[in-house]
Structures are given as C-alpha cells and as structure tokens.
Amino acid sequence: MAGQRIEKRFAALKEEGRAGLVTFITAGDPDPDTSFEILRGLPAAGADLIELGMPFSDPMADGPSIQTAGLRALEAGMTLAKTLALVTRFRQQDAHTPIILMGYYNPIYRYGTDRFIADALSAGVDGVIVVDLPPEADEEFCIPALRAGLNFIRLTAPTTDDKRMPTVLAHTGGFVYYVSITGITGAAASNDLETIASAVSRIRANCALPVAVGFGLKAAEHIAAIAKIADAAVVGTAIVDRIAAGHAAGHDAKRIAADTHRFVSELAAGTHAGQKDKVAK
Amino acid sequence: MSTRHNTLRSGPDANGHFGIFGGRFVAETLMPLILDLEQAYNAAKQDPAFAEELDELLQNYAGRPSPLYFAERLTEHFGGAKIYFKRDELNHTGSHKINNCLGQILLARRMGKTRIIAETGAGQHGVAAATVAARFGLPCIVYMGAADIERQQPNVFRMKLLGAEIVPVTAGTGTLKDAMNEALRDWVTNVADTFYIIGTAAGPHPYPTLVRDFQSVIGREAREQMYAQEGRLPDTLVACIGGGSNAIGLFHPFLDDPDVKIYGVEAAGKSIESGAHAASIAGGEPGVLHGNRTYLLQTEDGQIKDAHSISAGLDYPGIGPEHAWLHESGRVGYVSASDSEALAAFQLCSRLEGIIPALEPSHALAFVAKIAPDLPKEHIICMNLCGRGDKDIFTVARLLGEDI
DSSP states (O other): OHHHHHHHHHHHHHHHTOOEEEEEEETTSSOHHHHHHHHHHHHHHTOSEEEEEOOOSOOTTBOHHHHHHHHHHHHTTOOHHHHHHHHHHHHTTOSSSOEEEEEOHHHHHHHOHHHHHHHHHHHTOOEEEETTOOGGGGGGTHHHHHHHTOEEOEEEOTTOOTTTHHHHTSSOOSOEEEEOSSSOBTSOOOOOHHHHHHHHHHHHHHOOSOEEEESSOOSHHHHHHHHTTSSEEEEOHHHHHHHHHHHHTTOOHHHHHHHHHHHHHHHHHGGGTTHHHHHHO | OOSOSSOSSSOOOTTSEETTEEEEEOOGGGHHHHHHHHHHHHHHHHOHHHHHHHHHHHHHTSOOSOOEEEOHHHHHHHTSSEEEEEOGGGSGGGBTHHHHHHHHHHHHHHTTOOEEEEEESSSHHHHHHHHHHHHHTOOEEEEEEHHHHHHTHHHHHHHHHTTOEEEEEOSTTSSHHHHHHHHHHHHHHSTTTEEEEOOSSOSSTTHHHHHHHHHTHHHHHHHHHHHHHHSSOOSEEEEEESSOHHHHHHHGGGTTOTTSEEEEEEEEESOTTTSOOOOHHHHOEEEEETEEEEEEOBOTTSOBOOOOOSSGGGOOSBOOHHHHHHHHHTSSEEEEEEHHHHHHHHHHHHHHHSOOBOHHHHHHHHHHHHHGGGSOTTOEEEEEOOBBGGGGHHHHHHHTTOOO
16 A cells, blocks of 8 residues: 555654654656666665656746756656556555655646546555645645655645644645745755744644755764654655766766665765754654 | 626636636746745735736836737738737837736745746747846846747847846757746745746646736726717737737736637747747647646647747747637637748738837738728727837848748
C-alpha cells in the first residue's frame, strides 16, 4: 500500500533518532537516462525520501534553477507519462524509499485526475505535492487521491495563520511540508530558526503527521539546523544546480550521477545533528 | 452559480467559479493574500466613498465618459450596418487599461500596501499601472517579456518616464505569460507590502471579477450613450480578446439583453491552422494556469504553448475565465481575425476615420469588416476601440516595409 512507505520511513527515522533528508530532482533532467542514473543512486547516497519534480512549462513557485531544469527535461522529451515510467523503473530496484511527485496541476488535469491517481499508484508513487491546488480546490484532486490511498502532501507557508491552518491541514497525508520562506525555490534560506521552530510547532499542534521543512536549504549546516526542529529537511535547488553544472560541462550520465550522489551524501551528514535533542523530545 | 436563472450577470459563485472556470489555483503562500484582497474588495464595494473617489478620478483624471462615436465613413465604406466606436482609446494613457488600474490602486491604498507590481504585454497595462503609481506616489515594478520590450519601445520609455522600474523577463519565450509568472514570483516573495495590479480579467479569484467590474464602466456608458443617440440598444457588440478585459467590460452590462448579439475577436495570428496564433478558444483546451481554469493553448501533455500575434496585447495563451464560460454557455460568439486582416483594418481606420487604432482593436474592426457589409442599414454595431495605435507605429512601419 502506497501510504505506508512514507509512514514506515518516518517511523524508522524516529527509531534512529534523526531527521530525514528529502532530495528533489526534476524527472528527466537533463535527459531521461541521466535522470534515472541519478534517481536510482539517491537512496544509497543518503536520501531518505525522494521528491521527483514533474516538469511544467510555467512553474510559478520556482526560481531559475528549477525552472531551467524543467525546460531541460521538456526539451529532452519528458512527459508526465514518462515521469510515471521513471518511477516504475525505480521501484523495480527499490521497494522502500518513498517517492513524492511534485509539480503543478495543469499536466495532471490534462492527463485526467482519476487516470493519474491510478497510474501513479501502480507506478509506486507514495505522495503528490501540487503547488497550485490550495484546500479550496480539494474536491477535484486531493480528496479523490486520499481516498485512493495516494498521499496528498500539503504545503504550509509563513503566511498560513492560525485561523487558516486547520483548513490547510484538513485533508492531507504522508507529511506536512513547511515552506520556510515567503518566496520561490532557490531563494536565500531563512536564518530565523526561531520562527521556523514556532511554525513547526504550530503545525504539530494541528496535525499528527511528520513535518518537513524546505525552500532555500542548500548545505549540510542548513540541514543540521533544521534537523533539530523538524522531522525532515528538503533540498532541491542545490542538487539541481549540481546536475546543471555537470550537464553544462558535458559530463556523461555516470559522472553527473556520481557528482550528485557525492553532494547528497554531504547533505545527509547534516541529518544526524539533531540526534541528541530528539531523544529528549 | 447563483440560483437566479434569468441572469447571466450574477457570476461568479463564492469560490470564484464561472461554471467550471475560474477558481483560485495558487500556492498556499498567496492564498491568505488573495482572501484578504477579496475581503477588501467586498468592503470597498459597500463603501460609497470608494465609488465616489473612483468616479471622480475616472472623470477628471482619466477623462471619462469616453465618447460613443458614429464612424460614418467606415459605415459608408462597408455599405451595411451602422458602425459606432466606443472611444476608450481617448482615455488618459491611451487605452481602457486605466479604468482598472485606478480601481486597483484605490484598493491597494485601502489595504495599506506600499509597493505596486504589474505585468504587461503591449505595455498599455504597464503604462496605466505606472501612471496610477506615480499619481499616488507608490513605487512600481513592471515585469515585461524581453521580446515585448523589443517591439514596444515607446511604451517602455513611457513607463520609465513615469518612474517605474521595468524588469525584462527572459524566462520562457519572454512574452506576457512569462511576465505574469515573474510577477507572481515577486508577489510570493514580497507578500507583506506588495499589491499586484493584474491587467486582464484573468488570474485567481477575485481578480477576474474585480477587473470586470472596474472595466464595466465601458458597457454602462455605451448603453446610456446608445439610448441617447439612437434611442435603443445596439444589435451587435464587438471587442477584441487577449485576456479579455476590454471585452468583458463592454459585454457585461449587455449579457441579459438577449437581442444584443455579442462577438469576441481572438487573434488568429498567421492562421489558426498554422498553430501560430493566440486564439485560446478556437485553438485551445480547458486547463489551469495563472490561478484560474480556462481555455489555454497547450500540448497534450499539459505544457503551455507560446501564443503568436502581431499585437503584443493579445499575445497570451489564455483567456479570462468568464469568457470561457460565456463561450460554453453560447451567449457570446468567439471568432478570430488574422495578423494581416488586423493590419488592413488598422490602415483602413486611419485613412477613413482619422483614428489610428491600436493593433488590438484592429482585430475587432477586421471582424466588423467581415459582417457589416451584409447587414441591413438599420443594424447597429458597437465596437470597443479600446486603445490607440501610437505605440504600434514602429511595428506597423516595419511590416509595411517603411523605414522610420
């Protein structure tokens, strides 16, 4: 059952007494084969959960790095069907690492929501983040997805106040993703850990799910800081930038993958930072 | 929709839906802002002081009411229907865009916002936004596609004179949709102090509604003026459509008059068949972009396609959600005119009426040229001449092979 991979992974992390690392890459970036090489090695490099971006021509919440990654993938012929096929291929070798698809609604809407939910589940997708589907639009995708056993992971933002929080968290599954800055992906990280910590505890007061924090996190020390206050840290742009650099330098798939995995293992080191504090929690 | 069955003017519903279209498809960071805006707009609508201040500005700053003009020589030329122009090109800043910008800047002030952002295609909305920002002493950042900056130099300079900062957008194809993406990225980053003045009747609810309401002054005036000049309603309304703000402004007050035929004219670019066009209804499918569900130019995979039109103001791969609904309900007929038809209409209007129209309403006139000759002489067409063509003279000169 799809929902259980995320649950089990967070339970295992709790056992280990550390936070999780969520890594984001764009499916098909810079091309489908290289992307698969990168994807398959992420768990061994230290990714506890994987977010796979569904390329979209008009990613309104993304900064230049992830915008360009999506365009590279689209130019290489990526489609939503191929993104699902990438997950199917990944699942043949990894039955445990949760995969979360992240993107925008239009490609899903065009694919057909019911068909997408069914195909995502059979590919082995565990959760979906759809940036431009707020709770006001729950009826059309979120609720059918949850009903079918596909986690709809909710983003909460610094602008989500106490009054709105229960609405945002009413229909959700897997974990809650706290967007730690008001801004787009790849912007500078917030160094206001106190505000992030208080936002995380506000979420916890409303919802029993684990909380992941993302947007702006680029280095092991960011991860270490977040590891002390949340259940997982998400890194996207910094990883995508490594892929872009390797691609620009003309490196082959193996080398781009190896460089990316090396960077992910550096990031993963940061997840152990919160270990002592977690025991006291 | 409302439970009243005898009106087409009661939309949208509480969640901003026109049938299946419209809605609020935005990132969570923006949701609280959009809800605030809706609340502020509802409060403003109840406040007579708001309407009074807006009316005063529309009259004494923008120059409303705009005239309803009988285009006698074009009428003679076509030899059929009587053609009237609603002269919104005579407004301050040269187009209908000022109507909406005045409304939105008053809302921004009521909400205590201190920084204005806007997107622009042809530059008409950018100029209008920069104008109202200057008038009220607020800084203004205008996002404009790099390709559009290239072809709309006069408006770019105009915005600079007005004190706005123009940010070229190179992402994507460097046109209006990319400028709108970038403005949304700015807004999501600067949530506390920024008001986003959207120029067209699209975007997340309540934008399509408030833009329509601010533009409906066009149709309200046209009704009164038509009664005064002809003693009756027009038989046909025609307006061009990019996102569709001038069109919905003219159409909305007439939607419940079943005898008035209404046509929206999309840009057919090179031709609909060529794929190089901006006709979202003729060549698009329903989808979700920029906060609303509507007709979009897109691939089978749901990727947004580039629009093409001679007119930067129509060069957008979507259309306002209320138009999508009016299309599906059959109330409004959506047709199209090509680049070359618009260019011919542009020249004809200049020579016969002494009015240089913008390339956008030249599309509307191109459609009038198709229907007017076969209509009886007592048939009255009212076309929205929503912008003037000064900004387009360089583009047109190039197309006509003139070096200026």
